[in-house]
Amino acid sequence: MKRRNxxxxxxxxxxxxxxxxxxxxxxxxxxxxxxPGLDIATKKSLADVALNTARSxxxxxxxxxxxxxxxxxxxxxxxxxxxxxxxxxxxxxxxVIANGTWGFASTNDVTDAGIKKATQQxxxxxxxxxxxxxxxxxxxxxEAHGEVSWKTPIVKDFREVPVSEKVELLLDANAAAMNxxxxxxxxxxxxxxxxxxxxxxxxxxxxxxxxxxxxTFGVTAIDREAGKFKSRDALSAPMGMGYxxxxxxxxxxxxxxxGFNLYRNSYDIIEDATTAAKQAKEMLTAESVxxxxxxxxxxxxxxxxxxxxxxxxxxxxxxxxxxxANYAGTSFATLDKWKAGDFKYGSDIVNIVADKTQxxxxxxxxxxxxxxxxxxWDLIRNGTLVNYEAIRDQVSILGQNESHxxxxxxxxxxxxxxxxxxxSLEPGxxxxxxxxxxxxxxxGIYIAGRxxxxxxxxxxxxxxxxxxxxxxxxxKIVGMLNDVAYQSNTQEFWNSCAKICDxxxxxxxxxxxxxxxxxxxxxxxxxxxxxxxxxGANVINTGRSV
Amino acid sequence: MAIYTEEEARAILEKAMSFSKAxxxxxxxxxxxxxxxxxxxxxVSTAGHQSNQSLAVESSFGKKSGTATIDEFDDxxxxxxxxxxxxxxxxSPENPEYMEPLGPQTYDxxxxxxxxxxxxxxxxxxxxxxxxIKPAAVQDVTAAGFLDDGAGFSAMLNxxxxxxxxxxxxxxxxxxxRTNDGTGSGWVTRDYNDITKFDAEEASAIAIDKAVMSRxxxxxxxGRYTVxxxxxxxxxxxxxxxxxxxxxxxxxxxxxxxxxxxxxxLGEKIVDERVNIWSDPLHPDVPASTWSGDxxxxxxxxxxxxxxxxxxxxxxxxxxxxxxxxxxxxxxMIMEGGDTSFDEMxxxxxxxxxxxRFWYIRSVDPQTLLFTGLTRDGTFYIENxxxxxPVKNFRFNxxxxxxxxxxxxxxxxxxxxxxxxxxxxxxxxxxTSLSDAV
Numbered sequence: 001m002k003r004r005n006x007x008x009x010x011x012x013x014x015x016x017x018x019x020x021x022x023x024x025x026x027x028x029x030x031x032x033x034x035x036p037g038l039d040i041a042t043k044k045s046l047a048d049v050a051l052n053t054a055r056s057x058x059x060x061x062x063x064x065x066x067x068x069x070x071x072x073x074x075x076x077x078x079x080x081x082x083x084x085x086x087x088x089x090x091x092x093x094x095x096v097i098a099n100g101t102w103g104f105a106s107t108n109d110v111t112d113a114g115i116k117k118a119t120q121q122x123x124x125x126x127x128x129x130x131x132x133x134x135x136x137x138x139x140x141x142x143e144a145h146g147e148v149s150w151k152t153p154i155v156k157d158f159r160e161v162p163v164s165e166k167v168e169l170l171l172d173a174n175a176a177a178m179n180x181x182x183x184x185x186x187x188x189x190x191x192x193x194x195x196x197x198x199x200x201x202x203x204x205x206x207x208x209x210x211x212x213x214x215x216t217f218g219v220t221a222i223d224r225e226a227g228k229f230k231s232r233d234a235l236s237a238p239m240g241m242g243y244x245x246x247x248x249x250x251x252x253x254x255x256x257x258x259g260f261n262l263y264r265n266s267y268d269i270i271e272d273a274t275t276a277a278k279q280a281k282e283m284l285t286a287e288s289v290x291x292x293x294x295x296x297x298x299x300x301x302x303x304x305x306x307x308x309x310x311x312x313x314x315x316x317x318x319x320x321x322x323x324x325a326n327y328a329g330t331s332f333a334t335l336d337k338w339k340a341g342d343f344k345y346g347s348d349i350v351n352i353v354a355d356k357t358q359x360x361x362x363x364x365x366x367x368x369x370x371x372x373x374x375x376x377w378d379l380i381r382n383g384t385l386v387n388y389e390a391i392r393d394q395v396s397i398l399g400q401n402e403s404h405x406x407x408x409x410x411x412x413x414x415x416x417x418x419x420x421x422x423x424s425l426e427p428g429x430x431x432x433x434x435x436x437x438x439x440x441x442x443x444g445i446y447i448a449g450r451x452x453x454x455x456x457x458x459x460x461x462x463x464x465x466x467x468x469x470x471x472x473x474x475x476k477i478v479g480m481l482n483d484v485a486y487q488s489n490t491q492e493f494w495n496s497c498a499k500i501c502d503x504x505x506x507x508x509x510x511x512x513x514x515x516x517x518x519x520x521x522x523x524x525x526x527x528x529x530x531x532x533x534x535x536g537a538n539v540i541n542t543g544r545s546v
Numbered sequence: 547m548a549i550y551t552e553e554e555a556r557a558i559l560e561k562a563m564s565f566s567k568a569x570x571x572x573x574x575x576x577x578x579x580x581x582x583x584x585x586x587x588x589x590v591s592t593a594g595h596q597s598n599q600s601l602a603v604e605s606s607f608g609k610k611s612g613t614a615t616i617d618e619f620d621d622x623x624x625x626x627x628x629x630x631x632x633x634x635x636x637x638s639p640e641n642p643e644y645m646e647p648l649g650p651q652t653y654d655x656x657x658x659x660x661x662x663x664x665x666x667x668x669x670x671x672x673x674x675x676x677x678x679i680k681p682a683a684v685q686d687v688t689a690a691g692f693l694d695d696g697a698g699f700s701a702m703l704n705x706x707x708x709x710x711x712x713x714x715x716x717x718x719x720x721x722x723x724r725t726n727d728g729t730g731s732g733w734v735t736r737d738y739n740d741i742t743k744f745d746a747e748e749a750s751a752i753a754i755d756k757a758v759m760s761r762x763x764x765x766x767x768x769g770r771y772t773v774x775x776x777x778x779x780x781x782x783x784x785x786x787x788x789x790x791x792x793x794x795x796x797x798x799x800x801x802x803x804x805x806x807x808x809x810x811x812l813g814e815k816i817v818d819e820r821v822n823i824w825s826d827p828l829h830p831d832v833p834a835s836t837w838s839g840d841x842x843x844x845x846x847x848x849x850x851x852x853x854x855x856x857x858x859x860x861x862x863x864x865x866x867x868x869x870x871x872x873x874x875x876x877x878x879m880i881m882e883g884g885d886t887s888f889d890e891m892x893x894x895x896x897x898x899x900x901x902x903r904f905w906y907i908r909s910v911d912p913q914t915l916l917f918t919g920l921t922r923d924g925t926f927y928i929e930n931x932x933x934x935x936p937v938k939n940f941r942f943n944x945x946x947x948x949x950x951x952x953x954x955x956x957x958x959x960x961x962x963x964x965x966x967x968x969x970x971x972x973x974x975x976x977x978t979s980l981s982d983a984v
Binding site (some may be wrong): 026027058081084100108117128129132135225228229319323326327388417453455457458459460461485489519540542543544546 | 561582584586587588589590592593596600602613614615616617630631637638639641642643668672674675688690692693695705720722723726731798799800801804805806807808819871905907908909910911912913915916918919920924937938941943945947948950978979980981982983984
């Protein structure tokens with residue numbers, strides 16, 4: 001993504017924290033976030049202006065998305081508030097098919113006249129592009145849903161929680177980290193509410209209210225004499241939840257085999273910040289890893305990113321077909337491998353599902369951005385590749401006649417396209433705890449949290465770091481490690497998956513700003529798993545002297 | 547049209563400022579018109595046009611500030627946005643790092659705007675796509691590309707009388723060419739302020755050649771190799787080096803530029819003495835705005851001279867804390883080239899790798915500026931002074947600091963992504979594994 005597509009909001013850690021500019025809007029007062037948007041009847045009549053205009057201009061299909069996107073971001077460092085940002089973005093996007101070709105236009109002039117003009121623009125773009133179109137659009141059929149609605153089932157609406165309470169919580173977390181020996185701490189809260197109204201000529205009028213939240217921080221410990229510094233980031237996950245995620249419920253905590261706490265559907269930021277400071281200090285003197293082969297025990301908040309990069313992305317059908325060749329790349333998981341029906345993506349215990357309905361997940365919605373009711377489907381079953389991630393204008397290529405329901409646009413201002421659904425590893429079927437898993441490992445490394453990540457443009461070769469690393473020797477955790485990264489090949493890695501813990505350990509990892517497309521759009525997506533073991537991974541030492 | 551002239555921008559800002567009742571006020575007005583075309587599978591996939599304009603008003607009472615934005619500029623809207631920013635300021639916590647707005651400044655006249663680029667039409671974009679797709683199709687190659695062009699302006703007025711204005715144009719083009727047997731891939735990037743310098747056919751031909759030449763790459767052992775980096779590859783890695791010049795993180799002890807025992811590496815030799823890096827908003831090949839976001843004038847600034855760190859960037863707050871003059875962050879990066887031609891670089895190489903570009907670069911260790919990533923779209927083995935054959939892509943783990951200490955030769959400078967970087971030959975570049983990706 002180009003730097004000019006980002007807005008710098010505050011310094012986080014050693015670098016500046018950049019937010020995609022599309023995740024902004026007009027700055028407003030926090031109280032204004034609670035103002036109601038348009039009522040449903042008005043939205044329906046405005047959407048009908050777009051649909052009727054499109055029809056009258058000869059479009060064979062049209063959809064309209066009226067979006068009100070509300071964001072609240074809070075940034076602090078140590079004992080200071082750096083920024084509180086409240087934004088609102090409101091407008092309509094109209095997409096049409098004319099002469100077998102897509103056209104799209106958007107406007108923030110949400111009046112009959114403004115919508116008519118945008119629709120005319122969309123139709124004229126479609127007609128102009130149809131002259132060089134070689135593959136007319138084929139849409140999979142979709143059910144007419146009539147007038148329906150869906151809401152993220154939240155307990156506490158972030159908009160109703162005073163800013164002062166949020167600021168206080170972050171400053172308390174910062175103070176806890178400083179008291180525990182941190183030299184620096186930056187913390188942030190991202191909160192998003194998407195109010196989306198979708199209507200299409202296929203007979204659906206869908207009103208949705210979606211909430212997401214992401215608390216995060218970076219804690220740094222410094223040894224001035226040695227000229228060394230180490231950072232430990234939060235072990236939170238961005239979630240499709242309300243402000244209740246910040247409650248820090250004891251019942252949602254899990255003990256890691258290295259003794260610190262991990263979090264499921266409720267996050268204790270003060271406790272995690274305290275642990276982070278202690279761990280960052282410990283990292284300053286922790287042992288540097290001996291490179292070689294290790295069995296890896298990967299915690300869900302780490303493994304989620306590996307799933308995202310090595311399964312979620314390569315199974316996006318638009319990548320497989322070459323539509324992303326100039327940017328994100330293509331995919332090793334080509335159609336011939338899928339058609340063969342026996343491509344061993346992973347070992348027999350690897351079952352990976354796509355699911356747009358999973359509670360608490362970032363990708364959960366009732367209907368996608370082209371009016372398809374969301375669902376759950378298999379991507380990898382018993383280690384074999386069985387399906388892709390596809391939307392209405394793609395599934396016919398797979399010989400399927402039902403969209404997977406994973407179409408998304410980051411705002412009313414951008415055209416919707418295929419995005420990654422939540423992609424998750426099913427937990428092991430037999431009862432098996434993390435403690436038992438550690439006991440079974442002779443020479444290994446336990447990795448928790450996300451770190452540095454890099455993967456090639458066809459998703460074969462990857463390298464991952466992590467947040468914290470612990471050495472496992474003869475069934476026991478013996479101490480912290482530094483400078484760890486593992487390199488592998490996607491197919492080799494998933495075929496080395498030897499054990500997966502049971503559902504008691506299952507948790508979600510999330511990515512809040514996943515980028516794709518040109519011009520680039522962000523999307524938020526979750527990945528669930530239980531802790532899993534991968535045998536004989538190649539671990540390198542990333543320490544250097546300069 | 548969202549591109550206001552200096553006079554129009556000033557009039558809007560002065561009108562808005564007349565409504566201000568705060569202790570201090572800073573207003574930023576900006577607008578842009580941009581268009582793009584995207585193609586893949588040898589056909590156009592999407593095309594778009596965007597027009598944006600916005601006024602951001604930051605009002606301050608003491609150390610309490612609030613910002614409000616608006617995209618309509620009639621008198622009523624201007625007054626509304628000023629009042630809203632004042633209300634928000636009163637509700638905000640104090641910012642201990644608040645700085646009073648700067649007084650009036652004198653800026654150099656920028657050279658970032660070229661009328662021809664502002665006049666690009668949808669037809670021109672379609673022609674670019676056609677000029678890229680047609681030559682690909684005849685060579686059994688599939689093109690996927692993206693052209694993005696735009697014109698924009700930004701203006702600033704504050705309650706201490708500072709006024710700044712700049713307008714600029716940009717065009718960015720990339721295309722990936724893949725052979726239809728799936729074994730070869732080539733790529734090219736071009737960016738200019740002036741569209742008349744852009745030739746889609748010439749650029750596309752390079753990517754097609756690379757795709758054809760890179761077919762059926764052989765696997766060779768990863769390890770340490772002499773590399774010849776095309777400017778795009780050099781830019782991929784050196785671009786990441788820029789963030790290290792932040793004085794604050796260096797002073798705080800959490801940067802590569804922090805020194806053992808305290809202090810920073812300012813004045814220390816950190817790379818080969820042939821390395822000279824500076825920024826210059828008036829360079830004709832890579833012009834940039836002559837003022838920074840906080841209103842400071844941007845001048846030619848030397849960052850590395852003969853391998854020695856000459857400057858770190860200080861924002862106004864940190865400069866005031868450290869008792870130094872503020873130094874704005876670089877708007878572009880210019881690295882001095884050398885007189886070794888590309889052919890000479892190849893000829894003088896006994897065993898090495900030619901790299902077109904790097905991909906998916908991520909920080910591994912901020913302490914040493916270690917990065918990982920992969921080669922992509924044209925990687926070739928050089929032996930006894932000749933390009934022998936394409937090789938499979940490598941993953942690297944390398945630091946630009948180590949790389950610039952292992953410098954062998956410098957060549958011609960080329961503009962990449964708004965920066966001007968030379969071809970460079972570097973010994974002992976660390977490749978750690980192989981990738982099957984094409």
